[in-house]
Amino acid sequence: MRKPKTLGERELHLIAMYSNWDFNMTPKQFYAKWQVSYEQIALICYRSDSTVRGWFKQGKNRRYPHRNDLRHLALMDFLLENFEEIPEHLRRLLFLVSS
Template structure:
């Protein structure tokens, strides 16, 4: 088994920057910006359709997305805006082809 690589100070700084990153987009913001359905938002966030419907309710039974859900939507927004600008090699690392 190969020993893990030690982190450099540059890499530790990147971790510190990333840990403070407040990357997030609400389901309402994403829905308003892109012509998506609640089902597509559920697919992006790996949530059930009923969970996502709960995010859009306005009554006391309303559910709230997690920080992970907000990050998924922000990353998807970024990809929708910039996917073609990302070099192919980097796209392959970011979104590897499925190995069925």
């Protein structure tokens, strides 16, 4: 087993930047931009269909997405918009394309 890598200033800076990253998209924004179903949004966010339906409800039974859900949708939007521009070696690293 390998010894864990030591975190230097660069890595600590990247962690701080990532933790404060305001990279998000609401389910309503994503739904308005892309022709997707609630089920597809659930798949992107790793949520149940009923949870996603709750995000679109009004009133006392409404649910609200978590920060990670907003980040998943923003990342999926980025990939849908920019997939062709991502270099192939980076796609492989992200497991988006088989070798």
